[in-house]
Amino acid sequence: MDQEFWLHLKDDFIDLLLYIGPRIIYAIIAFVIGLFVIKLLMRSLRQLLKKSKTELSLQTFIESLSVFLLWGVLIFIIGSIIGIKASSFFAIFGAAGIAIGLALQGSLSNFAGGVLILVFKPFKVGDLIEVNGVLGFVQQIDILYTRVKTYDGRIVTMPNGNLSNSDVDNRSMNPYRRVELDLKFHYSEDMGRIREILLRTLSKHPDILKDPAPDAWLDKIGEYQLVITARCWTKSEVFWDVYWDQLEAVKKALDEEGIEIPIPKQKIEANQFQTEIVSHEKQK
Structure with missing residues (x-):
């Protein structure tokens, strides 16, 4: 009985390896090729954005969003190779999306804030802004955060959600x-x-x-x-x-011109009666 069980288990394991082994190999190959394709596409995208003279703020946002989408496509392809059905895949992503959305409400707010910043353009990369007590130059606008470099060399990372709902003093907008x-x-x-x-x-x-x-x-x-x-x-x-x-x-x-900055002065007047008493005592 035990021998038959182990033989049956061995056969099932071999069948599983024969079934899933090649899929895993194909998935690894697809992952490596996908990484290469993502790097190639991102490089081409950067060159295209530079040639089209797109604003730096929009460039960084498009690049960040493109990386996110490309990785999503790669994960979907690898899942399909392994054997996950599209319907199951979408169901898993939908459930995960709901859970992640509830857990990362702040990040979704930051994403919406980044879209608002790019649409209404209260500032762009290179502008000198002051917001929430921070004064500096905008270095980068990502899908979730904006980076500001202060005059003393500090890099302050601010959530886009907060920025889109704050008073922004843009000191570069007016020429x-x-x-x-x-x-x-x-x-x-x-x-x-x-x-x-x-x-x-x-x-x-x-x-x-x-x-x-x-x-x-x-x-x-x-x-x-x-x-x-x-x-x-x-x-x-x-x-x-x-x-x-x-x-x-x-x-x-x-x-x-001989004009000096004034210094605060105080005029002290002594009581005349007290001055006479002091003088009289000195005479004694």
């Missing part, structure tokens, strides 16, 4: 930006003289716009000083260079 310098002066300074110095200095920079022309106005009368705002317009891509250049140039011009 021009206004440079503003808030300067403080003593009450005794001549407003006309200060304005003339500031306008003359701001106008010397080669990267500012002539229209609108630079201006300088009294912005606030403070407790200890006057606050004057000097403004000029420049291209967005050179904003910070112009800002730092103008700030340094204004400081040098004010120093040359």
Whole structure:
């Protein structure tokens, strides 16, 4: 009895190997060929996107989505070779899709957010944006996440779902930006003289716009000083260079003209009666 059982089990195992062995070999071959085809298709896709001059943000999104779809097709082909029927395959994927969808609701939200970003284009790759307290340049927009590089070299990865529902300050969308310098002066300074110095200095920079022309106005009368705002317009891509250049140039011009930045001062008055008592005691 036992011998017949083991012989029967041996025959079944051999039949199984003869049935599934070649399928596994074919599946491995298909997997290797599939990897090669995916790499070849992705390389061709990248070249096509570059030749068509597609936006970088759309390029990265299409590449990420294409890799996901190609791997899905490869898994379906391998499953078919092994012997999984298409109906069973779709049923398994459908059930898995529902389970994964419930478990990864945030990821689905991020995918929808990525689509919204590409459709409405609040920003694109290369733009300088500030969102949720992070200021930096957009490096990559994937199907789920967006990567932003800050000025100090950090890479911040943000979910697309959060980005699509947040206030985004895009500082590259407008080709021009206004440079503003808030300067403080003593009450005794001549407003006309200060304005003339500031306008003359701001106008010397080669990267500012002539229209609108630079201006300088009294912005606030403070407790200890006057606050004057000097403004000029420049291209967005050179904003910070112009800002730092103008700030340094204004400081040098004010120093040359002998105008100093005011320092808060306090005036202390002693009581006259107490002063007389102290003087009388010293005489004794």
